[in-house]
Amino acid sequence: MSRSNKRHLVTVANPKSPIAESYRALRTNVDYSAIDDDMQLVMVTSAGVGEGKSTTIANLAVTYAQMDRRVVLVDADMRKPTEHYTFGLSNIVGLSSVIAQQAELDQVLQPTSVPNLTVLTSGPVPPNPSEMLGSRRMDALLQELRGRFDMVLLDTPPLLAVTDAQILATKSDGVLLVIDYGKVKREIALQAKASLDKVRARILGVVMNNVKRNAKDNYYYYYGSGDIPR
Template sequence: MTSRKSAPAAPTRPISIDQLRYLSIRNWWIVVLTGAVVGCLGLAYSLFQTPMYLSSATLYVTSGTEPNTQSAYQGSLASQQRVASYAELIASDVVIRNALDKSGLSMSVDSAREVLSTASNPETVLLSIAARDKDPAVAAILANSVAEAMTAYVEQLEQPNASSKPLAKVTVVSPAVAADKPVSPRTSRNTMLAILLGLVLGILIAAFRERFDTRLRSGDEVQQSVPSPVLAEIPTESSLATSPVIDFAVGSSRAAEGYRRLRTNLAFVSVDQPPRCILVTSPGPGEGKTTTSINLAAALAEDGNRVILVDADLRRPSIAGRLGLTGSVGLTNFLRGDGVISDFIQNGPVDGLDVLVAGTLPPNPAELVGSERAKEGVEDLKANYDFVVIDTPPILPVADAAILAQYTDGALMVVRAARTRAQDLSAAFDSLVAALSTPLGIVLNSVSVNDSRYVYYSYGQTGNGSNSNTMHGPRYPERLEAEFPMSGNH
């Protein structure tokens, strides 16, 4: 039994700036929605704020000196030094109380101190007093009252005695006036900043989501989960919505090249004994295993092989309905002993391809596929066909695929990009190993057609695929593909 390390629950490698860009593109709806929500919150916050108005008065500080050059210069320096002290003095209880008493405003000293502010330039003798209030008139009255109270208080402080002149004085050179527009809230600025913050938050949410999201999106992530090669990455093909089989004879679509690459790579899995009886399964439903089975069989038939496609999904068969074949008789009839297996084989949709549909649904599918007659049937098909492709149920919900795998040369595991989780693939791989089956490789289904590794190739070829891509395409830096579900996948 093969031993291996279990897959990590979440990626641990750091996310680069380039990956963040792809994350933002792929998760654009998260980024946009987060930006819009936070922007609306910023707008609502601004709209519910009470508008505040600002009024300011400007004071001019001078020192009393003799009128000569030297004394004037010294007086100017003294005035500049006093400005910083006066700015602190404006917030004193004495100045604010005198201003409130004179103005008649009904507010406390502490409330007035909270809405007052001062500003000064150390290189000038100008001092500005500003007041904020929801009423522009109150803001102007408070600023002017404090300015006048400051003028009187400085005169009192700077006068040594009653007969001498003040050493300095403060003059109101620009009284405060009621403002026409509020200074806050700044709705436009707040909204734009909130939107910007929301966009950044959206990118971080997308990165956090990616960091702990175990869904597999690239071949590199698949190979980090299980020690098995990715044999092909099949891009989304819109034509599968109307036709279950890709027309390999008409041009070379991206999906057709993907299945040709799968066909080619299967031959390299074991060069001495290439697998001829191939079981196809997936960890869970809806990951594209039936679509892969059908088109792998068609690609093998395109190369001139005799191929038999077997629908061994005896729980939810779909091949008969997709290919327009009779679904009432098939594999279950053979397993019940109604005839030899060749009696129930039908012609497929392409030359060289035959189909054995599931038949009527049995009550005991696991017992049927595990019977000795099932083994004999598989051996009979291997003896009469170049390739046998067996479509089975998902391996995690039921044991049918693990039971059938022991009769085949190996199993292909189909996973769906941006849907299959690493832990599910790991568990499915363990189930195959426990059943003593040979895991042939992984098929990554529904990969974005915008992936650069597909754009790189030219798809203008026609014919039987002899000029199809080599076993491995060029390696590109890891990319984060968008999620595009493949239409018609089972």
């Protein structure tokens, strides 16, 4: 894929902007959310589609890489993957290929233009994503990634669409829930949170997307824990 097709990442294009600073604040909050526990494998999801989860995790990955941490971003949304578009990478093989034993991990890990940041794209869309993500091979893959990288970040499908995110939440050290403030009703947000509670996932906080701060800064991401605001 041509690099001209890459999506805009504010943490790369404008690292001194208020929005980029919000992503760095999110990174700090994640780090401090577990002082005594290892917070190495973090999953980002949303209630529904189009809430900004993939953009959030891509920018979060960049901020970790900018701190000289070895980061791998795994596109575990094998139904509607986007991270290969974001970073201008090939998606001929990827996560699904490794789980199906059609490729080795070293064949699918792709470096990006951001130093220290590697991406594992989703690969071809399989007929059984949930079964793949819940498999022992997926467990073994995540364990190997833990050994190779300082941070493992998982981009997953929305919670209320399929069970994939719930499955991966049980394998993660923590979960960030992205909510579009101007789009998602409180009841839907609480339903998404309840689906994580059901599998006893560790919810690190909620990233509120499209909260208008002022005319100059337009929109920003706000991280918070606890109850979902109205």
